[in-house]
Amino acid sequence: MSGRAGDEERLRRQIVDVMQQMLARGLNRGTSGNVSARCGEGVLVTPSGIVPERLTVESIVYLDAEGRGRDGGLKPSSEWRMHARILARRPDVNAIVHCHSRYATILACAGKSIPSLHYMVGVSGKPEIQLAPYATFGSAELADHVAETLAGGYACLMANHGLIAAAPSLARALFIAEEVEEQAAVYWGTLAIGGPTTLSGTQMDEIFRQFRNYGQKKEPSE
């Protein structure tokens, strides 16, 4: 298979793989969490209510630019609006990973954002990992809140819910989600021993400069 159909097939496989990797890496349990990728004018998104072990390439749902599925397609994730809204607003983003990983969710349920306590907080694209305001899961209001909080960055926490990462590629979105979870665990740990010392704005600026020059002209760890 080649061309556009081949691209869609490849993206479907990658989405299944990312969902299964999230499970293997402890970022998700059961049917929580969802993943999407830009596909032409539309979006490919995980189906509603299917555990990662049972996902197949065929089960991934295609939605067009108006959010309409194809005949015979499964019901999309309840968070499809959130994925579609971000992709519509962000031409620099092609893939989104959302999960309820433990430490990010602990902080999100405590109403906390993650301050600039470690240079890897910078993978979010901002000096701190912000917290999007609460709205009911699956709602258009939540889609708006999250798209707004993500503006100019690549990850945020979602109040009383979990985390979301957006990136140019699925591999990068998974990497960011895993790193946000790690920074959430580190912050949680520091809160138990008196709280973190944070990096200054100047120190974070220097970190962003280093990120731009890191490795093989790519972002860290990719």
Ligand SMILES: [Zn+2]
């Ligand atoms: Zn969720």
